[in-house]
Amino acid sequence: MDALNRAAPTATGRVTLPYWIGGFALIRTAAITFAVTAFATIAAVVTSYWKLQHARQDELVAQGLRDAARQSFVHVEAEKQDIRIYQPLFLDLRRRGFVGAESRLEWVEAIRQIQAARRLLPLTYQIEPQQPYKLAGRVATGEYQLRGSRMTVHMDLLHEMDLFDFLSDLRQRGVFTVQDCAMRRTASAGNAPLAPGLTADCTLNWLTLTPPAALRNPGLR
Incomplete structure (x- = not known):
């Protein structure tokens, strides 16, 4: 049977081709069309897959940008809410001299005015140089520095x-902490109506939340 399928010379010297080669001419156009169509289909599938992957990457990038924008929006809204809540307190603290450069002249004037208004007996005081003030716990003050005198x-x-x-x-008139305060009775009170019956010795720490500009240019207001 194999011998029959092989090309064999005829009496005229011509070689007889196998039947499937002779019949290929009948399907040549269809075969070429199939090959071109298959190649185009494969190319289209590969291109579609590449575009799909690229589109997915673009989608991930877009989602990241959207999430970042959403977080930024939420952060801005939270900051606006904090400003609405804390702005009155901040303005009050600035009015009282807590936020800003230290102002000893205003403290001295406040003491004089209170003494006159309350008709207090004479008092004496001494203010030491300002130093960084350390709290027991950690407080976030940003660029500001908490200082005390x-x-x-x-x-x-x-x-x-x-x-x-x-x-x-x-x-x-300001923000301060009372470090200690001792009160004692005086032995020479007598019966005089304005004689002091008590004496008090107190240590106060005047506090200021000082901005960077005031730290670079120290001085009294």
Whole structure:
């Protein structure tokens, strides 16, 4: 059978081609069309797959940008909400001299005015140089620096309310902490109506939240 399928010479010397080669001419156009169509189909599939991957990457990038924009929007809205909540407090603290450069002249004037308004007995005080103030816990102050100036006060009192009124009025003029306060009765009170019956020695820490500009250019206002 194999011998029959092989090309064999005829009596005229011509070679007889196998039947499938002779019949290929009948399907040549269809075969070429199939090959071109298959190649085009494969190329289209590869191109579509490449474009799909590229589109997915573009989608991921777009989603990342959208998420970043959403987070930025939420952050801005949170900051606006914080400003609405804390702006009145910030303005009040700035009015009281807590935010900004240290102003000892305003403190001295505030003490004089309170003493005159309350008709307090003479008092003496001393303010030390300003230093960075460290809190027990960590407080985020950004570029601002929390600084404090220690002030020792000696007061003669008619009664203990003089001290409490003085500190209460002083707290409206600035921000400070009371480090310690000792009150003692005087032995020479006598019966004089304006003789001091008590003395008080207190240590206060005047606090300021100082901006960077004031740190670079220190000085009194």
